[in-house]
Amino acid sequence: MTADPRFFDVAGPFTLAQLAEMTESALADGANGAIELAGIAPLEVAGPSDLSFLENKRYLPSFLETKAGACFVHPAFADRAPAGTEVLLSKKPYRAYALAAQAFFPKQQTVAGISDRAVVDPGARIDPSASVAAGAVIEAGVEIGPRARIGANAVIARNVVVGADSAVGPGASLTHCLIGARVTIYAGARIGQDGFGFAMDADGHLRIPQTGRVLVEDDVEIGANSTIDRGAGHDTIIRRGAMIDNLVQIGHNVEVGAGSVLVAQSGVAGSTKLGDFVVLAAQTGLAGHLRIGTGAKLAASSGVMRDIPAGEEWAGTPAMPARKFWRNYAKLMKLLEGKG
Amino acid sequence: MTADPRFFDVAGPFTLAQLAEMTESALADGANGAIELAGIAPLEVAGPSDLSFLENKRYLPSFLETKAGACFVHPAFADRAPAGTEVLLSKKPYRAYALAAQAFFPKQQTVAGISDRAVVDPGARIDPSASVAAGAVIEAGVEIGPRARIGANAVIARNVVVGADSAVGPGASLTHCLIGARVTIYAGARIGQDGFGFAMDADGHLRIPQTGRVLVEDDVEIGANSTIDRGAGHDTIIRRGAMIDNLVQIGHNVEVGAGSVLVAQSGVAGSTKLGDFVVLAAQTGLAGHLRIGTGAKLAASSGVMRDIPAGEEWAGTPAMPARKFWRNYAKLMKLLEGKG
Amino acid sequence: MTADPRFFDVAGPFTLAQLAEMTESALADGANGAIELAGIAPLEVAGPSDLSFLENKRYLPSFLETKAGACFVHPAFADRAPAGTEVLLSKKPYRAYALAAQAFFPKQQTVAGISDRAVVDPGARIDPSASVAAGAVIEAGVEIGPRARIGANAVIARNVVVGADSAVGPGASLTHCLIGARVTIYAGARIGQDGFGFAMDADGHLRIPQTGRVLVEDDVEIGANSTIDRGAGHDTIIRRGAMIDNLVQIGHNVEVGAGSVLVAQSGVAGSTKLGDFVVLAAQTGLAGHLRIGTGAKLAASSGVMRDIPAGEEWAGTPAMPARKFWRNYAKLMKLLEGKG
Structure with missing residues (x-):
């Protein structure tokens, strides 16, 4: 399954060996660390270029029939993997999957700067690496930290502080x-x-x-x-x-x-x-x-x-x-x- | 009962015959197709120029005392109409009433065009018949279809598609x-x-x-x-x-x-x-x-x-x-x- | 406890006698009407310059140990006040406290006028003493009464009426x-x-x-x-x-x-x-x-x-x-x- 490129920028592909390292997991015996994975997907829809995971025994039937190229699995289930699915061993498969997913889908970078259609009080202190979208209203005394992102039409009232790397969604008010x-x-x-x-x-x-x-x-x-x-x-x-x-x-x-x-x-x-x-x-x-x-x-x-x-x-x-x-x-x- | 003209534009009046045709209902025997109705109202507040409906037997007592000029009624109750209330026969009186109501209160037309106080990315494609209200923020790659209406201060993010004749309310975010x-x-x-x-x-x-x-x-x-x-x-x-x-x-x-x-x-x-x-x-x-x-x-x-x-x-x-x-x-x- | 001066403007201090008058309460026998109170606080965190209240018997233990400079109390509990806490008698201590709190924290005054970043239809009638914040959209026919305040990015649609001294928060829509x-x-x-x-x-x-x-x-x-x-x-x-x-x-x-x-x-x-x-x-x-x-x-x-x-x-x-x-x-x- 491929994420809609209109909405998602995908990093990678990554090799199985790279993914093992990024996710604190281990290559199963005989796994081919050189194969490349291009994305993530649930077991039942994953294809040969996708990485998946088995966390809950309830989904064992899906695991047995998955077409995933590779899968995070608890060591106890490692030998149940179908042919064609490489195994990455982890005692916390879902956590490992989360880390892999974050690697494939890094947080979207916002261009730093204040939209000329935002309304920012001259007494507000906006870090130069922060972004403020169109229509946002930032009142006097507000502090916006490094790399923080203020969404379109959000309203940040007097003297509020928003810390580094935080994000405020569209239309929210603080x-x-x-x-x-x-x-x-x-x-x-x-x-x-x-x-x-x-x-x-x-x-x-x-x-x-x-x-x-x-x-x-x-x-x-x-x-x-x-x-x-x-x-x-x-x-x-x-x-x-x-x-x-x-x-x-x-x-x-x-x-x-x-x-x-x-x-x-x-x-x-x-x-x-x-x-x-x-x-x-x-x-x-x-x-x-x-x-x-x-x-x-x-x-x-x-x-x-x-x-x-x-x-x-x-x-x-x-x-x-x-x-x-x-x-x-x-x-x-x-x-x-x-x-x- | 009259809808507040500050908030509603009323079409009509319509004759009983016109309404029968618009609502897939039938004039009861002896009904006067030429009388004019100017609006809609619930049974208990309707007057001689209003059209009403009886859907649920529970409201039969209100029907028996209604002052409505005309009423959508299931054929089974047609002969219970009070004097002065003409009957339109329908097996789905509430559905017929909905159609009549839509005729009296057509969707308000919005003037096509993009407010000069909206913020529209040059890479967005807005149909010329669509409308975008003040304060709306439309990001790059967005498509807005024919006659669609984007409300004030709504936020439509990157590459979202809004189809023909759809409406997004004030302050909503997609x-x-x-x-x-x-x-x-x-x-x-x-x-x-x-x-x-x-x-x-x-x-x-x-x-x-x-x-x-x-x-x-x-x-x-x-x-x-x-x-x-x-x-x-x-x-x-x-x-x-x-x-x-x-x-x-x-x-x-x-x-x-x-x-x-x-x-x-x-x-x-x-x-x-x-x-x-x-x-x-x-x-x-x-x-x-x-x-x-x-x-x-x-x-x-x-x-x-x-x-x-x-x-x-x-x-x-x-x-x-x-x-x-x-x-x-x-x-x-x-x-x-x-x-x- | 002091309210964060970044967010609150505090009036006062007020003398105990002034507070009694403002709150329809009475100085207890022997209370010193000349002492000054600078703020309000719950019993357990109040200090010598704070005014507190006891409404519910459940909080009697906190009352017995409070460090509050003064306290609204029902006459039945007046003699239980700890040394150092002056008593204001009221049959509705929480109501009296509310009145005192309103005196210490008067509603923030908004500067009258329409932000040049608001979007106001020329057919709207805005009282000169009202305020309209940045990003607010006010459509045709709207009436905004004296001293009313319309928040940032709020949307007030066609012909809506907002009465005197009313406030509409950020991003609300009417x-x-x-x-x-x-x-x-x-x-x-x-x-x-x-x-x-x-x-x-x-x-x-x-x-x-x-x-x-x-x-x-x-x-x-x-x-x-x-x-x-x-x-x-x-x-x-x-x-x-x-x-x-x-x-x-x-x-x-x-x-x-x-x-x-x-x-x-x-x-x-x-x-x-x-x-x-x-x-x-x-x-x-x-x-x-x-x-x-x-x-x-x-x-x-x-x-x-x-x-x-x-x-x-x-x-x-x-x-x-x-x-x-x-x-x-x-x-x-x-x-x-x-x-x-």
Whole structure:
């Protein structure tokens, strides 16, 4: 399968030996390190010039029939490769594949410089190696770091800082926030607006000024049309390496731990704190003022009303430990359907 | 009821006979084909110059008291019309009403041409009959078809194709995608950005380059602030006539079948394939790698973890056949509340 | 705690006596009205120059140890204040705190005038005291009231009215709507686009022209990336003082009652009417054509399929009265887990 050349610039080809070196993997016994690979593809559509991977046993049948020229495989499955498919050994085949894919599809270089159709306040400091696209609006006091890219029609409000090698997508808007290095903010994301804070009152709700910021550490991703409100007094903090998908809502004063993964349409209410490497599957909702321990995982669609200890998997609404949830579910089905 | 003339240009009036012809409906016996109708309105607010419809027996009481000048009605209810309301017979009254409404409110014509406040790369090919509004940014290699309309501050990235008679709303952004004819993309929709693909790793998640596209076939609608990620290797595909509401998330490699309807805030995780005419009610969530058969329907708020056969209606989280869900629900209520 | 001066201009300091007057609260016996406060902060981080509040008994331990210079407290807890913390008496401490916070952090003044990088149709009427930021697009016939502020890259379509002192955030888009006074519309909100109305048909769904408007009354807030469709024939109406959070979906013909609060990612399907002071917690979903009575409250993640009487609290999917929901839940857990 070939990536559409209208949209992708492909590097390579690379030899199998080069790819092994780039991906911290090893040539299997007898593999021909000199063959050239021109691209990457899933097992079932890969051809002789493509590199693929087998991560999950579930896809073993596809592996047995793949036409891929080469494949990253865990050593345990190496001898199952079909004839014609060279094997690169890796204990983390998907990670190796990611590295290879990054080699074939390097991040597109943007030409440095400020579009003459951008609107940049003279008091903004834009690194000469950064790029600012047409229609972007950069207010006074903004700092844009080396090689950072500001997309078309994005809006960067007063005094916001965007770190080195970070990218802000088309139409996104940033205010009251400090963005680290190598952060990717996708199109339409909204960062730093007022949190949803007011004193409810029958005579009219009274707005509480939201006097915190949003701090986004290095290597974070924030998906398209996601919203991250600034803190009400404390800051809202997204720690290093967190991955936030599309249409996710992060309330004021929330902390998202390092390496956490928040899948699409999940939401975290105000002042809740996620430890590192927490996973919220899609459409998960967390009430406010909770503590979710390091490495905890929430099943899709779950609704969380209580603190979750580190390392636990929870599911359901109201959420409970997943093992208990599924055991209860099985009992309930038996009770209602008379099975078993 | 009159549509606000500040916002709507109304065509007509039309005679009852003209309307019958435009809408594939028939004048009831004795109906006066010469009377003129000036607009459309729901039964309960329609006046003597308005055309209305009765689709659902539930609204029969409103029909019996309507002041509408004329009404599309199924033949079975034709003789229930109040005095003063002429009857147009149709087996699909709502469809006939839609056709009449389109006649009264034709799509607003946009003046062809490129705003001198748009930013259009000289390498883009814009059909002379297309329109590009102020603030829109059109990058190199983009093709905009005949009579297509690009809204204010929309961003169309490198080499994207927008087909004839399609419309892109204000502030929407398109990249890595091919858009068919007569497609409507509403304000703020985000199409073609990277899918949420990375190799999770405690040393830092590794991004997988997303090397597919988004293919949107003819006659599709994509709602405001919805997000459709491009494929990871395969393409993400939205087939002909699919209707996608606001704030919907479509993950990478997803296929949405022809004529499918995805109501607001529903989400489809990566690589799931919907057959034709699937209906996802509001806030439905589908896990990844599923197959949802042709014509399957999901109840609102359901969470789907399994494949669904064609034609079935499912409900609940985890979703199950709706009949079973409701039977279980009734049993459970009886069990807990001692009823019955 | 000090608000980041890059992002916030702080008024004051104010004396305790001044603050009492501004906030309709009273100096406690023996309080020193002459001390000066420079800012606001939560109990646990406040210092001697900060003003704080105790609203909820749950935070009494923080109150007992606070270092705040002064604190709004209900009279019942006034004598529990630690030494060094002056007391301002209020029966609504959070409301008083909101008023004080507004005094310390007055709304930022925007310089009146139209950016020469905005695109304003000569037929638009912009009050001279209003401001229009760079990249904003204002179409013909639009009216912008006194002191209203239109953010960068916002799009205001033909004949839309924005009332006095209202604000439209960056990148938001408005069409077919009339916006009252003191309304805040956050970044990326989409107001007035077509509702999701069509006659479903195997030969192709037929669009129903959506001929209503969105009416937004005074003092409303609409969160970032939220979407409010215009009416299909009736209007969609958001009544005075309603607060709508981020990523909320409001379907066509919906009415949201005065003072209602719709928390993030909630959704209301077409033609449903909320009474005044209804609360939808996060991720709530309401089916179409429902009536939700005045003061009704929905628990987070609930899915509502029936009308709800005034004043009731409901929970679950399908939603039922919360008391019943929780009683059933306890019974079910006992049944499944053999407890009690």
